[in-house]
Amino acid sequence: MAQQVSQGLSGTERQMAHVIARHASVVIAVLFGSTATGHARPDSDLDVAIATVTPLTAEARISLIEDLALTFGRPVDLIDLDQVHSPLLHRIFTQGHMILCNDRTRYAELLLRMIYEETDVMPYYRRILSDRRHAWIGT
Numbered sequence: 001m002a003q004q005v006s007q008g009l010s011g012t013e014r015q016m017a018h019v020i021a022r023h024a025s026v027v028i029a030v031l032f033g034s035t036a037t038g039h040a041r042p043d044s045d046l047d048v049a050i051a052t053v054t055p056l057t058a059e060a061r062i063s064l065i066e067d068l069a070l071t072f073g074r075p076v077d078l079i080d081l082d083q084v085h086s087p088l089l090h091r092i093f094t095q096g097h098m099i100l101c102n103d104r105t106r107y108a109e110l111l112l113r114m115i116y117e118e119t120d121v122m123p124y125y126r127r128i129l130s131d132r133r134h135a136w137i138g139t
Contacts, residue, residue, distance in 0.1 A: 009099065012072075016048075017099045019071050023064050025052040027103040028081065028110070032096030035074075046072055048099075049079040049092045051106055056080070081110055086117040087125075 009017060013031060020029045033047030034040040046068055056064070061078065068076045084092070093114055101107055 009097070013097060013099055015071065016046075016068065019067050020048075020050070020064070020100050022067065023060065025054060025056065025060065026050050026064070026100065027053055028107055029098075029100040030081075030092050030096040031099050032092045033077075036097045037095060045075040045077050047077045047079070049081050049084065049096065051081040051103070051110065055082075086114060086121065089114045090118055 016031060017029070020026050028049075028051035030049045031047070032049060034044045035046055048068065050064075065076045065078050068078075079088070079092070081089070081092070089110075093111060
């Protein structure tokens with residue numbers, strides 16, 4: 001199955017997409033964090049979220065991280081979209097840049113999960129944080 005590189009990418013993002021596309025099990029890749037928002041410093045890492053056909057083995061995960069780190073000269077924080085939840089999942093999809101998408105159904109499922117978590121779970125999460133903040137600092 002041919003990988004589909006997202007359109008409208010910067011040169012760096014396009015290069016990243018081609019590195020990731022060499023890893024056939026990756027069907028979705030999103031660049032997020034300071035590199036995606038244009039606020040990366042020289043010591044910033046690459047934050048990349050991926051979804052795969054099957055869970056990555058430790059060797060495959062290390063191989064992808066090494067390929068990205070060697071290509072861009074930065075440490076890599078690789079996030080599994082099947083394991084992450086809101087608020088990070090929300091941040092990835094609302095502030096990140098889609099680098100690679102080869103499974104639109106899977107992408108839609110991940111977005112639906114994010115919406116579900118935002119509408120169902122996050123109000124409770126925010127209330128708990130508010131209660132803890134109030135107990136800790138009184139505001």
